[in-house]
Amino acid sequence: MGSEMQRSETTLRVNGKPHTLLLDHRRVLLDVLREDLGLTGAKKGCDHGQCGACTVLADGRRVNSCLLLAVALDGSDITTIEGLPADGEGPHPLQRAFLDRDAFQCGYCTPGQICSAVGMLAEAAAGHPSHVTDPAAPPGRPVPLDRSEIRERLSGNLCRCGAYPRIVEAVEDVIP
Numbered sequence: 001m002g003s004e005m006q007r008s009e010t011t012l013r014v015n016g017k018p019h020t021l022l023l024d025h026r027r028v029l030l031d032v033l034r035e036d037l038g039l040t041g042a043k044k045g046c047d048h049g050q051c052g053a054c055t056v057l058a059d060g061r062r063v064n065s066c067l068l069l070a071v072a073l074d075g076s077d078i079t080t081i082e083g084l085p086a087d088g089e090g091p092h093p094l095q096r097a098f099l100d101r102d103a104f105q106c107g108y109c110t111p112g113q114i115c116s117a118v119g120m121l122a123e124a125a126a127g128h129p130s131h132v133t134d135p136a137a138p139p140g141r142p143v144p145l146d147r148s149e150i151r152e153r154l155s156g157n158l159c160r161c162g163a164y165p166r167i168v169e170a171v172e173d174v175i176p
Contacts, residue, residue: 015083041081052157055112062119081111097170105161
């Protein structure tokens with residue numbers, strides 16, 4: 001089997017700009033973003049989908065980019081920390097809140113934390129319940145985000161420095 005049989009032309013719309021690449025089928029999205037597109041905001045932490053440092057948005061949903069084969073995302077819209085906000089004017093409200101609340105220490109997890117929080121806010125607004133959502137809550141309605149909901153919904157993003165209280169406060173600051 002020649003190398004041409006192990007590659008496919010793949011188009012990803014990253015931060016609003018289309019990129020068509022000939023990609024090895026084994027390459028994950030994180031490596032394509034960092035190595036091919038020079039977008040180094042998403043970090044390689046554990047490389048097993050356990051830490052969340054690589055979190056980006058794929059078609060508006062938060063994903064661990066270290067686990068997704070890039071060719072499987074052909075035609076998808078990918079948003080990285082570099083693409084927030086979409087209008088390119090100033091920092092995203094979550095980025096501003098992280099700065100205002102000092103919600104980071106070393107900053108390694110911060111891009112993944114912010115992308116995860118953006119996705120989480122959209123999920124809650126769309127009515128997607130979490131493990132701690134009141135079972136009596138009406139289905140399909142926005143889920144109110146209290147500290148318990150925020151902590152649960154961001155539990156897949158680890159912060160080795162322990163900035164969790166400030167991260168929760170930053171997210172609370174942007175809840176509509």
